[in-house]
Amino acid sequence: MRQGSLRELNLALVLGRIATAPRPPSRAALAAETGLTRATVSAVVEDLVAGRLVTEAEPTPRAGAGRPARGLVLAGDGPAGLGMEINVDYLAACVVDLAGEVRHHVVHRADLRPVSAADALGRLARLAAGARAAAEAEGLTLAGAALGVPGLVDAAGQVRLAPNLGWRDVPVPELLAGHPPLTEVVDGVPALVVENEANLAALAELHAGAGPGNFLHISGEVGIGAGIVLDGTLYRGSRGWSGEIGHIPVRPDGPPCRCGGRGCLERYAGQEAILSAAGLAGADLPADTAPTRLAELAEAGQAAVLAALHEAGTALGITVASVVNLLDLDTVVLGGGYAPLIPWLRPPMLAEIDRRVLTAAWSPVTVRPATLGATAAAVGAAGSVVRRIIARPAGWLARL
Amino acid sequence: MRQGSLRELNLALVLGRIATAPRPPSRAALAAETGLTRATVSAVVEDLVAGRLVTEAEPTPRAGAGRPARGLVLAGDGPAGLGMEINVDYLAACVVDLAGEVRHHVVHRADLRPVSAADALGRLARLAAGARAAAEAEGLTLAGAALGVPGLVDAAGQVRLAPNLGWRDVPVPELLAGHPPLTEVVDGVPALVVENEANLAALAELHAGAGPGNFLHISGEVGIGAGIVLDGTLYRGSRGWSGEIGHIPVRPDGPPCRCGGRGCLERYAGQEAILSAAGLAGADLPADTAPTRLAELAEAGQAAVLAALHEAGTALGITVASVVNLLDLDTVVLGGGYAPLIPWLRPPMLAEIDRRVLTAAWSPVTVRPATLGATAAAVGAAGSVVRRIIARPAGWLARL
DNA sequence: CCATTTAATTCAACCACTGAACAAATAGCG
DNA sequence: CGCTATTTGTTCAGTGGTTGAATTAAATGG
Structure with a gap:
């Protein structure tokens, strides 16, 4: 840690607070939160403003006496x-x-x-x-x-x-x-x-959705991928290849998968698998519209579609139970193509999770849709x- | 970051280097490694010596000219x-x-x-x-x-x-x-x-065994637990309940487990399960001698024992494949009661891992015994x- | 024995934070 | 309307800790 590191750390500390604060904070409020003195915060903020990272918002109206605070917000033009x-x-x-x-x-x-x-x-x-x-x-x-x-x-x-x-x-x-x-x-x-x-x-969900924490974000595109957020940071693995959840074995003797294994999650909950189980294998649906089409058919009560989604949800639940037993997560986020299918996927998922997660009795696992869409x-x-x-x-x- | 934080950080930085250095480093070497000046390192080391955390070792003989360096080591009496x-x-x-x-x-x-x-x-x-x-x-x-x-x-x-x-x-x-x-x-x-x-x-393995990295340490005691080390630190989960690997489902429709699930790993690779599959359920072996006894019988070529260990290794392999697909680990360490059984557990584990880990082709997963024993x-x-x-x-x- | 080399310390300078005093801006009250 | 209380933000001397150069220490090699 060099001498200048101190300023570097405080720049990051103050800017981070400004970024995550629900309302534009004043310098005085930042000083109180961080434990720094108001003098230091002023100096740090001066640097941030000079670098076009932060700007002063309109004076926020406040109750009670005292000089009004000048709110600080992240710059929109930096x-x-x-x-x-x-x-x-x-x-x-x-x-x-x-x-x-x-x-x-x-x-x-x-x-x-x-x-x-x-x-x-x-x-x-x-x-x-x-x-x-x-x-x-x-x-x-x-x-x-x-x-x-x-x-x-x-x-x-x-x-x-x-x-x-x-x-x-x-x-x-x-x-x-x-x-x-x-x-x-x-x-x-x-x-x-x-x-x-x-x-x-998963990163997008981390910043847009509920704040930091531990969660698994499952992206159901054509394949099934997942991003893992642990203690508020994305976990990438030794080589950046974490989250290959689509090839976790669900039934080790199940149908062969093109990865070389058998009974992988993708064989039960991948888009192709769901479509073919639903009897829509030849329907030639574009990948981006398939989920909404499935949701429509499920809404209409089509038995084959409902069964396919139940099977997919069960497989997802078994996989998520493994993950939660391993990582002690409190939340699972379903994104991508899974989002519109949540009403049908969630019940079987929760059933498997409740049965198979050792700690489910003490703290339930939340399964919720992603806050962002396909983008x-x-x-x-x-x-x-x-x-x-x-x-x-x-x-x-x-x-x- | 307060003013004093700088010294705190540098104390930790220098002490950490002393702790992990292969040979007792000199102050000059520490300065070169850390980027601090020799003056700063001297001051920091003075604090550490005064606090009985570090002592000076015997002058290390060195090649070439120059004043000999005084090696610094962690204190053995602090x-x-x-x-x-x-x-x-x-x-x-x-x-x-x-x-x-x-x-x-x-x-x-x-x-x-x-x-x-x-x-x-x-x-x-x-x-x-x-x-x-x-x-x-x-x-x-x-x-x-x-x-x-x-x-x-x-x-x-x-x-x-x-x-x-x-x-x-x-x-x-x-x-x-x-x-x-x-x-x-x-x-x-x-x-x-x-x-x-x-x-x-797992922590013990992290410090005693091969240095930092990402690995899963499986402890085969009466139950099966695991410690997860990611990027050199133990991952504990939201509530400290990570690593409950014993109840990861291996065959979702397998035999019921007392946790309420079915086909959990413990039903295939737990000590009780192995003993009963080996036909030793009634033998009343003490938990601490069972593994060595199993190793003896396997060495002797007992068919039932070999089959039981093969089954356990397969189940462990399926589970490890899930974990590696999820976390992109490069190493799995088998500890506790599994250590003496490695010769029989490893081949079926590696077979399942190779088949089921998507990235196995690019970088093999190492399965090795723990460096520490039961303690x-x-x-x-x-x-x-x-x-x-x-x-x-x-x-x-x-x-x- | 002296030049060279490397290790460690000393010391003035400097950077960034600290704490207190001060100026600025508002609300409340008589 | 003016005074006081209150809170925000700045100024400034003081201090802790790092910096860099100069100095001392302790060895090797010719």
């Missing part, structure tokens, strides 16, 4: 994050400002399975260029970018395997490097961070960029 | 930790010094199932008093105590459920409070920390006390 997502049937890009506000958002629908990786990334780069232009038009400065992909990503940002896209060993940063505007390096972190989309969706991964990607600035503002300040 | 363990068939107490050396260790064998909790804790307090006397005779000062129990412990240290001991809602700190010498409160942390023994065994939990308990001092030396220094 740095922003660019978030992107590639999935089986769409591309997305968005811009999120420091306050977490989504300032720009475009989704480009297209079946990307027949398209080459280079081509898909080329289209994405065009979306990103548009997003950057939109951000600059609003006075924002992009401070970094993150991209979510439905697959395994290694430390260098290379996509090792994305089965549903048909990708294998795709060097994403290299392929995108030629395309502006993603070429700057900020503060030791690569200009473009590539990450599993389930992890990013969660892209928003989470952009959010991860601005969150990094909030966690280490010194890096941003060191560089204008 | 604070120490008292570790205790209660299990089904024994009590244990030990004293570990700052350097991690076990300075005292006693095990008291006795079947504790018929004994009341108060009585068992009374006996434990006598062991602890003996350990304290031994520690003081060696010039050590006990800085805290930790106790491992085979069950669920809540935040207050109360044992909510320890099925194999037959305990339910036992207020351990209260029952031990009357018994010296466990009554001091150190630095906001309760004088006695009560913790699940599987977690403590791991008690040593881990004592280690957790001294580790806390190493992580926050300021608390200890603030107090003499």
Whole structure:
């Protein structure tokens, strides 16, 4: 810890409080919360304001006597994050400002399975260029970018395997490097961070939904992925490959899975599995509309659909019971395609959880829908960029 | 971060380096590693030496010219930790010094199932008093105590459920409070920390075995527990109830378990299950000798025993595959009663892992025996006390 | 025996936080 | 309307702890 570290830590501490406070706090309130003196907080805030990270809000009306406080809020015109997502049937890009506000958002629908990786990334780069232009038009400065992909990503940002896209060993940063505007390096972190989309969706939920805590966020897209948040931070695993929940064995002697195992969760609760159990295998539904279609049919009381959802919920419940026994989580969030199906998935899930979780008697497990919709991964990607600035503002300040 | 925090952080930083260095480092080497100046390191070390946390070793012979360095080592006569363990068939107490050396260790064998909790804790307090006397005779000062129990412990240290001991809602700190010498409160942390023994065994492995990393430590005692180490720290879960791996469903429609579920791991790989599958249900083996007996019979080629171990290993493999898919771990450590059975458990475990772990192709999962024996939990308990001092030396220094 | 090299300490300078005093801005009250 | 109480935010001398250079200490090698 150098001498300057103290200021770095206090910048992060104060900025973090401003970011999470329910109402714009005054310097005096920040001093009281953090234990710092008002003098120190004033000095720190001065740095933050000079760096365009914080601005003063309108004086907040307050009860009682005394000089009115000047509320501090995250700047809406400072740095922003660019978030992107590639999935089986769409591309997305968005811009999120420091306050977490989504300032720009475009989704480009297209079946990307027949398209080459280079081509898909080329289209994405065009979306990103548009997003950057939109951000600059609003006075924002992009401070970094993150991209979510439905697959395994290694430390260098290379996509090792994305089965549903048909990708294998795709060097994403290299392929995108030629395309502006993603070429700057900020503060030791690569200009473009590539990450599993389930992890990013969990991050989005962490910041948008109920505050920190321990939860599992299950993304039911074409495959089943999960992001794990432990003690308020995303857990990525030794190599960033955590959350491959789709291939957890539910019935070890069950039907074979293309991963090589048998009875994987995906064989019971994956989109294909549900559709085929519901007798809709040949219906050729686009991946993005299948969940709502299933919900309609379930609403109408279609027996095969109800049975398929019950089976899927049971499998999910068995898997979640394993996870909760292992990690002692209090909440499970269902996102992606599962969100519209919650009314039918939840009862069998809870039944299995209650039976199989050793500690269920002392504290029930909550199963709830994600607060964000299908755009969660892209928003989470952009959010991860601005969150990094909030966690280490010194890096941003060191560089204008 | 107050002004004094800087010194606190640097005390912890330097002490941590001294603790983990392979050879006694000099002040100059510490300065180079940490980025601090030699002046600062000297000042910090002076504080640590004054607080009896560090002492100077004999000058280390070095090649080349120059004034010889004075090596710094953790003090062997400063604070120490008292570790205790209660299990089904024994009590244990030990004293570990700052350097991690076990300075005292006693095990008291006795079947504790018929004994009341108060009585068992009374006996434990006598062991602890003996350990304290031994520690003081060696010039050590006990800085805290930790106790491992085979069950669920809540935040207050109360044992909510320890099925194999037959305990339910036992207020351990209260029952031990009357018994010296466990009554001091150190630095906001309760004088006695009560913790699940599987977690403590994992901690012991973390410090004694291969350095930090991500691993799962499975303790095969009468029940099956696990400790989870993520990024070099023990993960305890929302309520400290993580690692209840024994009740992860292996075959959801399998035989009923006393937890209320069906097909739990414990029904395939628990000690009772293995013995009964091996046809030794009525043999009335003491819990502590059963594993070695099984190993003997397996060595002799007894078919029923080999089949039972194969079944147990398969179930463990299926469970570990779930865990690795979820957490992306690179290592699984088998401890407790599983250690002597590794030659027979490992092959079926690896077979299941290879089949079912999605990322197994890129990086194999290592399954290895624990480096500590049956005493791991008690040593881990004592280690957790001294580790806390190493992580926050300021608390200890603030107090003499 | 002296030059060289590396280790550790000393000391003035500096950075950031501290605490108290002060200025600013408002509400309440007579 | 003016005075007081109250709370916010700033100013400033003081202090703790790190910084960097100079100095001393203790060895090797020619």
